[in-house]
Amino acid sequence: MKVLFFAALRETMGQSEIEILLESPITVAALKSMIKLPNGETLNAASRTQTIMTAVDQEMVDDSAMVSVASEVAFFPPVTGG
Known part of the structure; x- marks a missing residue:
């Protein structure tokens, strides 16, 4: 993965x-x-003190989402605009 x-x-x-x-x-x-x-x-521990967004195969998900062997997972901070 x-x-x-x-x-x-x-x-x-x-x-x-x-x-x-x-x-x-x-x-x-x-x-x-x-x-x-x-x-x-761990990244899990860090996510308790800072917001870490997750996308699996380019779709936003929460921590209960399943990821497979072939998944692409992205972690990033919240996006803001300006």
Whole structure:
């Protein structure tokens, strides 16, 4: 599965994407628990103190959504306009 990071989250991670190998579908929340930030905190823990939006295959989803082995998952902060 391809996992993409955008904006400040990309800067925090130090990379724009990673590949994660899954054997079976999992929830977005479970995926967030697998991803470690450079400070050792999981993405799931970080989402308790900051808003992290999620898209699976270019559709906005919540943490209960299922992701499959072939999914593309993107994490990013809320988008604002101006």
